[in-house]
Amino acid sequence: MKIRTLIAGSFALLMAALPLQAAGPNVIYTSAPGTNSSKIWIEGTANVIHTTWYVKGITIAGMIEVGPGFPAEPGQAVTPGKMDVQATNVFIRVRNLKSVEKDGRLYSDHMDNVMYEHLKADTYPMITYRLTELTLKEAPKAKDAPYVFDSTGMLTVGGVTKSISMPVNILPLEGNKLKITGSPRIKMSDYKVGPVELAVAGVGIKSGDEVKLDFEWTVRQRALPRPAASK
């Protein structure tokens, strides 16, 4: 299914649910435009000392729909605790991920193909994430500081879905935007993704099981259509 269809589907469901909500309008955010609006940086290890491999992605698609109490402005007073988040769906196309050098230059098409094969890109073209719970740990002490949350969600990689918990920072920006960042660590074996085995200079190397994923996703408020006027 296309990402846009998924987003549109989520959006339509929310529209249908709106009349049932009593307390104020929810706000929907979708990926903000611009080159630097989303970044994915994955670092992994290998069974050779000092070997680190890097993967970069440039597009995160998806939407997040939050209740009226969600921090939308810098410095907005919000009570710590469980947040009213109706839905969050995030999609990353596997084939948008590229192996890179540490400085961000492309590394190897061969490595990319091996990665796509391990992630079963043809069968499962997208990595998806669905947030199930978001809890504000504490209100930020400064106006330009991010809100720090604990999050729990369902991450699907290569067709395997697992629950994942991680701290998430959300920084409200001007222009009705939110910058969402996080750095989860993931065990690839949890998703039945076996180690990548390659020969480098004639020496066989095997990638490590745990990878560190840094993401930065900037979303922008999406205007909701006005509900039809009642007779």
Added chain:
Amino acid sequence: MNRLILKPSPKARTKALTDMNVNDTPSQDFKRRDFLKGGSVASLMTLLGGVELFDQAAAEPAPAEDVSGPKLKVAVIGLGPWGREMLNTVARVKEAEVAAICDNFPSAIRRCAKDFPGVATCEDYKTILGNQDIPAVVIATPTHKHKDIVLDALKSGKHVYCEAPLANTIEDARAIALAAKAAKQCLFQAGLQGRSDKQQEFVLKFIRSGAVGQTVLARSQWHKKVSWHAQSSNPDREKELNWRLDKSLSLGLVGEIGCHSLDLTARFLNAKPTAVTGFGSLLVWTEDGRDVPDTIQANFEFPGNVLFAYDATLGNSFDAAYDMLYGTNAAVMSRDGKTWMFKEVDSPLLGWEVYAGKDQFYKDTGITLLADASKPKPAGGQAPDPLTTTPLYSALENFTRNASDMIQAKKSYIEAHDADDVEGLNEQLSTGVLLRPAAGYLDGFQTTVAVIKANEAILAGRRVAIKPELYELA
């Protein structure tokens, strides 16, 4: 144990960077080159103390890649001798699919269509541009015909690979480059294939590292005994085929062949020529009415008083084609896709020498350079396919992969953002997509400007200054 550095040359890299856009194809030229490589050249290099610099990734067996995902549909426009070579090369790129071929002469189409059954054919390139299923075109028409096709192709949203030189006038080259610059959702690649060649990428890093010392001179040659004259039973076709022999259309040897050596040298020197002095003579092929010199010399002046001497002839094939860069510590020679370093006796030791393989040559010790040693490669495997490691293959492979990534990035961006966010999409495609090495519109434009001025100098037999503003697009 000593190990011989001058390895048997894989056929893969027989095509010199300078051996392009000519009537004889690499296969016709192979045996002589093979002999030269296997015998005299290799022996000569050994005797002179040559150290081969090679890109391990290119030299070792190519990965047995299982390419999945959709193939990029590519149309080839222009089916002359070089166009056929490009067509066959596109067909070898795993991620590409030849979707259509085009030439304004039906016989040229028929000749190629035999090898590509089922592929769409047409005589008017606009038929291809109107086909939304074909996102990319390779333009291999005569140089003076590039402009209209490129501009129309970009306007149609096609990703464009345009052979170098881009045009035979600065005005046309500028128009092409400006159109490419403006078409932010389209990839434009100039056919300076050395920019995509892994070996040259490696040599560039080596030179930029300062290992050759201060550059004092550069020199390239292209020598081949070949008429450049093509025959056809159709007089109109014959005239059109021989556009290279007409100085009102052709940039001659320095343009059609020398652009690749000039681009390579300019890249090594990280500078553009400021002036060029040239001479040319029509000495051998005087019977067919041509007015383009068959033997030329051009001396390019680079900043810092570094000179690049280029000579080419259609009258003698001795020593074929190669590119030299001379530094105070070492000279580097590239030929037939391979590179050797000749160190000066007083050159300093390089750090990696301690770890590198060493071989004894006559009076000197050779040092093996292994580029990209950390890149993944399959263990074992077969010898590389000789036809898939040429600079042209690398250039078309990178074009295919980059264009595919552009398409994928566009699709993803539209999925993730508002569909009408054209500005954001343009920004994403022009700056956010990671691209493999390839000559862009500015590289193509600037090299074209330099060879146009060089051809001007050759035809006039004088020095021609190249003002810096000529290299600027707008």
